[in-house]
Amino acid sequence: MTTMTIAEKNNTEKKAGRPASAPLAERETELRVAGRRAHRRRVAWIWAGRVAVAIVVIGGWQWFTSVGWVDKFFYGQPSGIWDSLVHLFTQGTAFGTIWENLWITVQEAFLGFLLGTLLGVVFGILLGSNRYLASVFGPYIKVVNSIPRIVLGSIFIVAFGLGVFPKVLLAAVLVFFVVFFNAFQGVREVDQNLVANVRVLGASPVQVARHVTIPSAMTWIIASLHTAFGFAIIGALVAEVLGAQHGVGLIISQAQGSFDPNTVFACMVIVAVVTLVAEYLITLLEKSLLKWRPPSRSEAQAI
């Protein structure tokens, strides 16, 4: 009761404070201007925070290593990483220019990503829509999933040599499970009313998949692609570290051998840029494929 009366009092006070004769249009523009100002202020604060974090982390690192509290011989130094980057792009490496090596790694990751996604989607939809197959293969997939799959890289390199193929294979294996589990779950979540509806209208199993199952599972599959590309890069890099003739992974393992942490960090930066670009492209794909989705509620913020 007390809160009610307080709220009422506040209301009446506000009403009294506002000039009663103010035209409605004027108040609307006022509100709009105030809203825009609040929005600008929020964006400015977010960017200020971001810059501050970067300065604290990178600046602190630089400071600690130059004062000598942390040994830059083991932990690298931001300015040294920058020099390594410049060196990589101007002088190249012992195995050709950085561009050649980066291109090979990206190629491996991309092919592995495609292969893994394709297989993941096909098997996910197959097992998701068939309970019998799911029950039969379920335990095996769990077993294979619990194997540390990075170790498979060693086997692939022994079996297929130092070329591109074993890297693609390892990347594909890492991608497969991420996409598979999402596609599987996506199919399981399909609205059974929709399936019943098209079946009654005379849809064949292929038509059910084309009109209902696949579009419905697409939300889940695309969500998994963000993580999946990261895994593809990891797969390609690890396989290169294990044994390769070209590639960023090889540069990393050589730098490790010659106690050059700055070059390792420089390679990390390059790969991070590649992953960010890929992430951006996947987001574009997501937006165009899922344009039917209602805008998520979190995008509109309460003022």
Add this chain to the structure above:
Amino acid sequence: MVEHRPRSAAAAPAAEEAARIDIVGLTKRFLTPKGETFTAIRDVTLTVEPGQFCAIVGPTGCGKSTTLAQVSGLERPSAGSVSVGGRIVDGITSGVSYMFQADSLFPWKTVLANVMIGPILLGTPKKEATALAMDWLRRVGLAGFEDRYPHQLSGGMRKRVAMAAALINNPRILLMDEPFGALDVQTKAIMQTELLTLWEELRPSVLFITHDLDEAVALSDRVVIMTSSPGTVKDVFDIDLPRPRGNVQEIRHEERFLDIQGRIWESLRDEVTRAYEQTAGAAA
């Protein structure tokens, strides 16, 4: 006016017309995940004459939806049979449309593509299907909304899309599973009136499931009361309110409507009470 015994299918004349539904001794048992059998409906016998609007009313969980699934051919009966147009249902029945309580629209398809899906699945060329769908959208008052996605429409508009999608193939049988259950009272009344108008143009046989006795009486020619679980037919009432019924909102206040509704409620009340006691007992 009122028939207090279930109509026996054997007594009905041999079915000639394609839109006739004969359900004889229909029983459906399910295997629960624990491996026990659960009887959803037992020995259901009822007939829907060609072009008749038949409502099934019963307490929650009495197997009304199960009955519809057997008619559509989505499920196979454990015992008894369903025949449509004199032919025993064995697999998906052709010329049937389904409408559910949930919208069951494709959220990733536009309004136009949602309505078009029926003819497309029958193999109609895209151009013809588009023209037909545009015509149906106009008939349900949604011209100009072709390119919207379902989430951009109100509940009533989504129902209209679902109605157009269900009727576009000119089905001989329309199965409706509480289609207006989730709507607010005003929208519901509007949709009921529109459904009746469209039904009178096409005259498919309708099996309409509802909890709402008013809705059942206002819309149908025949109201079937089902018992609480396991469901079976308790009573069948023929409603002889004149057609066309016009505005559903207004019939509700007519004396004859109230009279019929009162009698049917007498029959339904015991079942509802029993079903409530069952669930309350289970909860205690």
